Amino acid sequence: MTVMTAVMILGGLGLILGIGLTFAYTKLAVIPSKVEKELIEVLPGVNCGACGFPGCEAFAVALAKQGKSAGFCPVGGQEVDEKVSEILGVAASQVEPMVVVLRCQGSKDKAKERFDYAGLMDCTAANLIQKGNKACEYGCLGYGNCEEVCPFGALKMGSDRLPIIDSDKCTGCGICVEECPRDVLELIPKTQKVYVACNSRARGPVVRKACDIGCIACRLCEKNCPYGAITVEDNIARIDPKKCENAILCIFKCPTKCIVDKAVSRPKAIIGTNCIGCEECKPICPTKAITGDKGSQHKVELQKCIGCALCFKKCEYDAITMAFSLGYKEMAA
Numbered sequence: 326m327t328v329m330t331a332v333m334i335l336g337g338l339g340l341i342l343g344i345g346l347t348f349a350y351t352k353l354a355v356i357p358s359k360v361e362k363e364l365i366e367v368l369p370g371v372n373c374g375a376c377g378f379p380g381c382e383a384f385a386v387a388l389a390k391q392g393k394s395a396g397f398c399p400v401g402g403q404e405v406d407e408k409v410s411e412i413l414g415v416a417a418s419q420v421e422p423m424v425v426v427l428r429c430q431g432s433k434d435k436a437k438e439r440f441d442y443a444g445l446m447d448c449t450a451a452n453l454i455q456k457g458n459k460a461c462e463y464g465c466l467g468y469g470n471c472e473e474v475c476p477f478g479a480l481k482m483g484s485d486r487l488p489i490i491d492s493d494k495c496t497g498c499g500i501c502v503e504e505c506p507r508d509v510l511e512l513i514p515k516t517q518k519v520y521v522a523c524n525s526r527a528r529g530p531v532v533r534k535a536c537d538i539g540c541i542a543c544r545l546c547e548k549n550c551p552y553g554a555i556t557v558e559d560n561i562a563r564i565d566p567k568k569c570e571n572a573i574l575c576i577f578k579c580p581t582k583c584i585v586d587k588a589v590s591r592p593k594a595i596i597g598t599n600c601i602g603c604e605e606c607k608p609i610c611p612t613k614a615i616t617g618d619k620g621s622q623h624k625v626e627l628q629k630c631i632g633c634a635l636c637f638k639k640c641e642y643d644a645i646t647m648a649f650s651l652g653y654k655e656m657a658a
Contacts, residue, residue, distance in 0.1 A: 361386055361389045365385045368384065368409075369401050369405065373476045373500060376396050376397070384398070388413065393409075393410065397418065399496065399499065400496040402497075403420045406420050422516075423512040423514060423515065424492050424514075425490055425499070425510050425511065425513075426513055426587075428508075429463075429487065429509040429523065430583065431459065431538065432486060436461055436464055436536045437460040437534075438460060439458055439459070448468045449506045451466050451468055463507060463527070464507065464524065465486075465507060467482070471501035478491075497512055513566060519564065519569060519573055520585065521540060521583060522538075522585045525539050528560055529560070546562050551635060570634075572634065573631060577633075593632055594615075594625045594645055595646050596644055597645070598644075599642055601644075602617060602621045605640065606623065606636035613629065
C-alpha cells in the first residue's frame with residue numbers, strides 16, 4: 326500500500342509540473358518575427374554551428390537584430406547569402422566557397438611510430454599521451470574524430486588510418502578543423518587545386534627520420550613558383566591562394582612530393598598552325614617539352630608536358646591551347 330501511495334504521489338506531482346511547464350511555455354514563448362521566420366526558411370536547417378551560433382534559429386534571430394554583421398552561413402554559401410541579403414534589404418557579399426583538405430600524408434606505411442598506443446581510440450586522448458604515438462608530433466593521429474563530428478558525411482577513415490575527404494559533400498563548415506587536436510585539417514578555397522599536404526614545423530633532418538613524405542623546407546617550391554605564391558616559414562611551405570595560379574610547378578620540383586594536386590588530370594599544351602616560332606615559350610617550359618626551330622611551328626612532347634600552362638599564358642599569338650582533360654575531376658583528398 327505504501328508503494329502504491331508513493332507512485333500516486335509522484336504521478337500527481339509529475340502531472341502538476343507538466344501542466345505548469347506547458348502553461349509557462351505558452352505564456353512565455355518568444356514568437357519569431359516575420360523576418361526571423363523568413364530567415365529560418367532559407368537557412369539550411371542543419372544546426373551545425375559553423376556560423377558561430379547554436380543553430381539556424383539562433384542565427385536567424387541574430388541576423389534579424391544585427392543584420393549582416395552577425396556573419397554568414399558557410400554551409401549555404403553564396404546562394405543562401407543572397408537570399409538572406411534580400412530579406413534583410415542589404416547588398417549580398419561575395420562568398421568564397423571553401424573545402425577542407427588534409428595537411429598530412431603520414432599513413433601507417435609512411436610515418437613511423439614511437440610506441441604502441443593501446444588507449445582510447447580518440448585523437449584528443451591519444452594526443453595527451455606524450456603528444457601521440459607518431460614520430461611526427463604534427464601529423465594526423467588517425468582515430469577518426471573528424472569523421473564523427475562531420476554533419477555531412479564528408480569524411481571517412483581509410484584503411485591507411487588517414488581521413489578521406491569527399492569534396493562534393495564538404496560544405497566548408499570547419500567543424501572538423503576545430504575538432505582536430507593536431508591542426509592537420511585546413512579550409513582552402515575550392516578554386517585552389519594545389520596545397521601543401523604537410524603540417525610539420527620540424528627541421529628537415531627531423532622530418533626525414535619521422536616521415537617519408539613530409540616537407541623538409543628545402544625552398545625549391547618557393548624558388549620555382551613563377552607567381553611568388555609560396556613562402557617557407559617556420560620550416561613549412563605555405564601557399565597564398567590569392568597568388569596561386571595552380572601551375573603545379575611546385576609539385577614537379579618538390580623532392581618529397583608533399584605538395585599535391587586535387588585534379589585527377591590536367592590539360593596538355595598544343596601548339597597550333599599560327600605559331601611563328603618566336604621561341605618565347607621554350608625557355609619557360611620547366612620540362613623542356615617544347616621543340617622546334619626558330620621561325621617554324623613548334624611542337625609539344627605530350628609525355629613531358631605537366632600542364633603548368635606557363636607557355637599558354639606567355640604566347641602573344643594565341644597559338645597555344647590547353648586540351649586533353651575531360652571533366653577535370655578532383656581526387657579525394
